[in-house]
Structure formats: structure tokens, C-alpha cells
Amino acid sequence: MARIILVPIDISDKELTQRVVSHVEAEARIDDAEVHFLTVIPSLPYYASLGMAYTTELPPMDEFKAESATRLKEIAAQFAIPEDRVHFHVKEGSPKDNILELAKTLPAELVIIASHRPDITTYLLGSNAAAVVRHADCSVLVVR
Ligand code: ADP
Numbered sequence: 001m002a003r004i005i006l007v008p009i010d011i012s013d014k015e016l017t018q019r020v021v022s023h024v025e026a027e028a029r030i031d032d033a034e035v036h037f038l039t040v041i042p043s044l045p046y047y048a049s050l051g052m053a054y055t056t057e058l059p060p061m062d063e064f065k066a067e068s069a070t071r072l073k074e075i076a077a078q079f080a081i082p083e084d085r086v087h088f089h090v091k092e093g094s095p096k097d098n099i100l101e102l103a104k105t106l107p108a109e110l111v112i113i114a115s116h117r118p119d120i121t122t123y124l125l126g127s128n129a130a131a132v133v134r135h136a137d138c139s140v141l142v143v144r
Contacts, residue, residue, distance in 0.1 A: 003033040006108035008099045008128070011039045011071045015118045020143045021079055024112050027141070028081045033109075035079070036087045038102055039072045040095040041065065065090050096131035103136050112141045 007024055028035050041064055069090045076086060091098040103111050113133075116126035125133070125142070133140050 003031045003110075004106045004108045005033050005035050006038060006099070006103050006106060006111045007035060008038045008040070008095065008111070008113055008132075009072060009075055010095070010117070011068055011075065013117055018078075019118075020112055020114055023141060023143050025080050027110060027112065028079075028085070032085065034085050034087065035081050036089060036102070036106060036108070037072055037076045038089040038091065038099065039068055040098045041068055041090065041092045042095070043093045061092060065092070096128045096135075099128065099132050100135055103132075103138055108138050110139050110141060111136055112143065115142050115144045 005024065005027055007020065024035065027033060041061075069088060072088055072090065076088070079086075089102060091102070099111065099113075102108070111132055113129050114126075115124060115129050129142060133142060
């Protein structure tokens with residue numbers, strides 16, 4: 001079975017991706033791994049917390065998903081990995097839950113994740129990174 005690497009990307013963040021690029025490229029070269037990029041769109045509780053009613057004031061989720069897929073592909077284009085070994089996933093809900101679920105179903109041999117947003121220096125491990133490190137069945141490379 002092919003070696004599968006899962007790379008969760010927060011598309012609202014630019015800088016973070018730069019730090020993981022070289023690590024993903026290096027790991028992708030080992031055994032010609034398949035690289036799966038995933039971005040998760042936070043769902044309703046997030047919008048509700050912003051005080052938005054989700055029926056009328058939000059653009060349709062399909063639109064969000066299409067835009068997110070486009071953005072994810074733009075970000076992935078910065079990685080030097082052969083196109084036929086790159087795959088994309090756009091999910092909706094909790095980032096950590098979706099990362100863990102996809103890691104299990106692929107199944108991924110390795111998850112490569114950044115420790116936290118670069119502009120947030122108050123903690124060493126973000127909540128999504130922490131949950132993935134704690135609960136994933138596979139190896140997790142945390143990039144600082
Ligand atoms: P912070 O709270 O500082 O943003 P996180 O733990 O959320 O820290 O982010 C660390 C990493 O988790 C990100 O670099 C990314 O790999 C992953 N991640 C976070 N949010 C998402 C998301 N919405 N979709 C996919 N991956 C995400």
C-alpha cells in the first residue's frame with residue numbers, strides 16, 4: 001500500500017504553510033508518498049458565536065466549500081510534489097475531529113502539522129495540533 005501523508009492546512013493562515021513546506025516535500029520523496037491536503041471550514045457554532053443567524057446571513061456552504069478548495073489548491077501549488085500524488089479534501093466542522101477522522105480512514109502513516117499560528121506566541125501547541133498529537137494513531141510531525 002502507498003505511503004500516505006496527511007497535511008492539514010488552515011487556509012486563513014499564510015505564514016504557517018511556509019514552515020511546513022520543506023518538511024512535507026522531504027517526507028513526500030520517501031517511497032513516493034501520496035500527499036493529502038485537508039482544510040476544514042468551521043461550522044455553525046462558529047458563526048453562531050459571531051452572532052449570525054445561519055439561514056439568511058451566510059453564503060451557502062457549497063460556495064464556501066468551492067472557494068476553500070480553490071484556496072487550498074493555490075496553497076498546495078507551493079509544494080514541489082508531483083501532481084498525480086496530490087489529493088484534496090474540504091470538510092466542515094471541527095478541525096481536530098476532521099483531521100483525526102481522515103487520518104484514520106485514509107489511513108495516513110504520518111500527519112504533518114504546524115504547532116500553532118505564528119502570530120500567537122502565548123502557547124506552544126495550538127488546540128488542534130494538541131488534539132492531533134494526543135489522539136492520532138499514526139505518527140505526527142509537529143513543525144515549529
Ligand atoms: P492555533 O490555535 O494557533 O491556530 P491550531 O492547533 O489551530 O493552532 O493550528 C495548528 C495546525 O492545525 C495548523 O497549522 C493546521 O495544520 C491545523 N489546522 C488548524 N485549523 C485547521 C483547519 N481549519 N483546517 C485544517 N487544518 C487546521
